[in-house]
Amino acid sequence: MSEASWDRSQCSVAGTLAVVGEKWSLLVLREASHGVRRFADIQRYTGAPKAVLTDRLATLVEHGILRRVPYQAEGERQRHEYRLTAKGLDLVPTLVALMEWGDKYLADGEVPPMALEHRSCGAPVHLELRCDEGHELASAREIHAVPKGAALSPR
Amino acid sequence: MSEASWDRSQCSVAGTLAVVGEKWSLLVLREASHGVRRFADIQRYTGAPKAVLTDRLATLVEHGILRRVPYQAEGERQRHEYRLTAKGLDLVPTLVALMEWGDKYLADGEVPPMALEHRSCGAPVHLELRCDEGHELASAREIHAVPKGAALSPR
DNA sequence: CCTTCGAGGTTCGTCGAACGAACCCAGCCG
């Protein structure tokens, strides 16, 4: 897709993976994006061990992807829940990308287990690669990657 | 984004992560998508330890995301290189999603280190959430997720 | 009061995966 020699040290793919690339982080975000907010529910739905989950939630909060919000259920003491921030919401396309790939290649002839609809019109939602001229890219092969800025120094 | 109780066991996000969610896999695919094909180059650019890289390449080949292609450089013995298959190319949107998030939130005021251009018109390429009616979604909040098929059984 | 309950953790011992350094192996080159 491009010729190869540039500085990877500040690559955004690597940077993002350093933040959310650990084993359970994206599954936690999947739950958050489905509106699951409570520790025990996240644990139940993801299957992550408690200690790991505590740690992942803490890093996600630290990075401003989730925030801890106190709440009070009636007849309960005050607890807190985890909600997506705007920064966290912007990771949804990543989840959708993973989901679409899985739907295409992992479904054993089954129907995909989850459909995404446009809330206002009900039509199915999907991800598109598109350029500023408005062309939709039929394949990733139409992408040309160009290193910029500080990445230009080789190695 | 939706109410919470359905069967996660065959979620496509989890399934895809089981295939490419390990620490170095997506970085290997980043290199593959940039046209880096040789073991030593992939190792140099990703920084993955050799043993781990051997293992990841093997799993990616096993899953049909990369294929081993024999080649012959002049004055060299026959070796093989790793190339993206169509199935692997379809992971590029995932990489782009990670990259766009990193560009937006991790750039310390720097210019993003890599630009993607439409090969045929040169305009910048980006990912869009769009529905079949043609509406572009301004935010992931406009998505409504609906469990289907075998996922409908709770828990 | 004292006990129980349950959410949201923390601690601990074990065990597997990741790490880096060292080694191996097959050709081609001189």
Add this chain to the structure above:
DNA sequence: CGGCTGGGTTCGTTCGACGAACCTCGAAGG
């Protein structure tokens, strides 16, 4: 022959994931 180079494998150590058990706070029940 001996060395070099790409593509690995082996090995000992370290680090993180795991699951079970324990802790803590506040509300409610007796």
